[in-house]
Amino acid sequence: MRRRHLLALAAALPLPALAQPAAARPIRFVPQANLASLDPIWTTATVTRNHAYMVYDTLFGVDAGFRPQPQMAEGATTEEDGRRVTITLRPGLRFHDGEAVRARDAVASIRRWMKRSPFGQKAETLTEELTAADDRRIVFRLKRPFPLLLAGLGSPSSPVCFVMPERIAATDAFQQIREAIGSGPYRFKAEEFVSGSLAAYEKFEGYVPTPGGTPSLIAGPKQVHIPRVEWRIITDPATAAAALQSGEVDWFEEPAPELQQLLRRNRAIAVEKLDERAVWNLLRFNHLHPPFDDPAMRRALLPAIQQRDFSMAIVGPDPADWVEDVGIFTPGTPLANTAGLELLLGPRSLDRARALLKEAGYTNQPVRLIGPTDIMTPTALTQVTADLLRRLEMNLDLVLADWGTVVQRRASREPLERGGWSLFCTGFQGFDTASPAGHFPLRGNGAGAWPGWPSIPKLEELRDAWFEAPDIATERAIAEEMQRVAMTELPFIPLGGYYANTALRRELRGRISGFPIFWNLQRG
Numbered sequence: 001m002r003r004r005h006l007l008a009l010a011a012a013l014p015l016p017a018l019a020q021p022a023a024a025r026p027i028r029f030v031p032q033a034n035l036a037s038l039d040p041i042w043t044t045a046t047v048t049r050n051h052a053y054m055v056y057d058t059l060f061g062v063d064a065g066f067r068p069q070p071q072m073a074e075g076a077t078t079e080e081d082g083r084r085v086t087i088t089l090r091p092g093l094r095f096h097d098g099e100a101v102r103a104r105d106a107v108a109s110i111r112r113w114m115k116r117s118p119f120g121q122k123a124e125t126l127t128e129e130l131t132a133a134d135d136r137r138i139v140f141r142l143k144r145p146f147p148l149l150l151a152g153l154g155s156p157s158s159p160v161c162f163v164m165p166e167r168i169a170a171t172d173a174f175q176q177i178r179e180a181i182g183s184g185p186y187r188f189k190a191e192e193f194v195s196g197s198l199a200a201y202e203k204f205e206g207y208v209p210t211p212g213g214t215p216s217l218i219a220g221p222k223q224v225h226i227p228r229v230e231w232r233i234i235t236d237p238a239t240a241a242a243a244l245q246s247g248e249v250d251w252f253e254e255p256a257p258e259l260q261q262l263l264r265r266n267r268a269i270a271v272e273k274l275d276e277r278a279v280w281n282l283l284r285f286n287h288l289h290p291p292f293d294d295p296a297m298r299r300a301l302l303p304a305i306q307q308r309d310f311s312m313a314i315v316g317p318d319p320a321d322w323v324e325d326v327g328i329f330t331p332g333t334p335l336a337n338t339a340g341l342e343l344l345l346g347p348r349s350l351d352r353a354r355a356l357l358k359e360a361g362y363t364n365q366p367v368r369l370i371g372p373t374d375i376m377t378p379t380a381l382t383q384v385t386a387d388l389l390r391r392l393e394m395n396l397d398l399v400l401a402d403w404g405t406v407v408q409r410r411a412s413r414e415p416l417e418r419g420g421w422s423l424f425c426t427g428f429q430g431f432d433t434a435s436p437a438g439h440f441p442l443r444g445n446g447a448g449a450w451p452g453w454p455s456i457p458k459l460e461e462l463r464d465a466w467f468e469a470p471d472i473a474t475e476r477a478i479a480e481e482m483q484r485v486a487m488t489e490l491p492f493i494p495l496g497g498y499y500a501n502t503a504l505r506r507e508l509r510g511r512i513s514g515f516p517i518f519w520n521l522q523r524g
Helices: 003-012 046-055 103-116 118-126 149-153 237-246 257-264 295-299 307-315 350-359 376-391 403-409 457-467 472-489
Strands: 027-030 060-062 068-070 073-079 084-089 127-132 137-142 186-188 198-203 228-232 269-273 279-285 366-372 395-401 423-428 492-498 501-505
Touching: 027 237, 046 186, 046 198, 060 149, 068 073, 068 149, 084 103, 084 149, 103 118, 103 127, 103 137, 118 127, 118 149, 118 457, 237 257, 237 501, 257 269, 257 501, 279 307, 279 376, 295 350, 295 472, 307 376, 307 492, 366 376, 366 403, 376 395, 376 423, 395 403, 457 472
Parallel strands: 027 228, 366 395, 366 423
Antiparallel strands: 060 068, 073 084, 084 137, 127 137, 186 198, 198 228, 269 501, 279 423, 279 492
């Protein structure tokens, strides 16, 4: 290992407490990125969502089959032909500050979630009234039946409907909260938090797991066997891999392909799929400002996009590790299709793309691509995109920073001359983009949309129709039409998919597939 890696490792990590009993030793985890924001409603950053599942709980949780199961809820009843839904909280729930969890906390949390979540926004349009009938009962009065309501409240797609204390949940959904107080299995140690270095969590002794079910994705009992978890922010991948090999850390969320080969040779380390569903990648346009406020300018890039180039930059050349010919939905899921993908899947031609740019009126206007240096997937996607734009002879301004800065910057709606942006790349876990319900890059609701802010009324009409679909055949037909519209208007360009691997010490057992989940983990 190079000397600078040794110095970085020495600075980042304490000496191992080898004399501690196995169950008492903390899990030391290297996340994919720095925890730049603590607010899982304000940002869709995956690292913040993963942090939030440590700290908060949800009324329902979906299992691996996307079926909602009670979590904080004792259950739900439906009356008045489906237009009145009452959710009852389990008794004895408490927040980390000792306060009881009451229905009004859940109501305030749901209302904030509705402002930012695609699923929540749909639920809000169908909700006539949302109230706390008493301390334990949450009542929805709906304009018409909404059978997917409980699935939405339990969806793991960001933003997730986490329950917070009312005083915190009352914060404007477009302003960041600064406290992380929930009722989940772990308590966030705010006094130890150092952004860019350490986030620590300890078992919440007041947490009572749901009494029924089997652990599956985010459903079932959340049993805490290891009382402390430490997230160690190590931005140099080689340093993180060395720490995993030496036992200084227990889990490295997202090692690069070349490091995975090294780690597989260590018998004490398991390299395995983080999730059985592929990660879905995209190139996002800013629809507010030139040049990509013009759909013809966006479409001009399509003949130059080769999805495999993007996937191979992340996971290497083995086709078993990536998927191409990918549309707007997660590959391998029921709604995935190839409708409208002709310009994306036809012959690739830089010359054709240059000609289309000229026809669309491109005359060397600046194009600002923002991207990170410290998180594998968007870093690789950004570098491939930058190379492509240069080969297309576009006037590229490539701005690289840490992922937290990128997340903050992409929220800006300012034009380029005031620090704005034109494009960015990122990826989503498969459950986020498997259907229109939680697929926020697919929204076309203008100012209320995810950064990029496309206004595409037809997409919104089709999304509403999808929610009303009586069967899977109708859902699939609507999904195909949504893809045709999306590939014409281009809120984004799909960049293919890949299977994410994670690496952890073999002594950790009981890991739940999906994302970094720490409940139910045990040593030995």
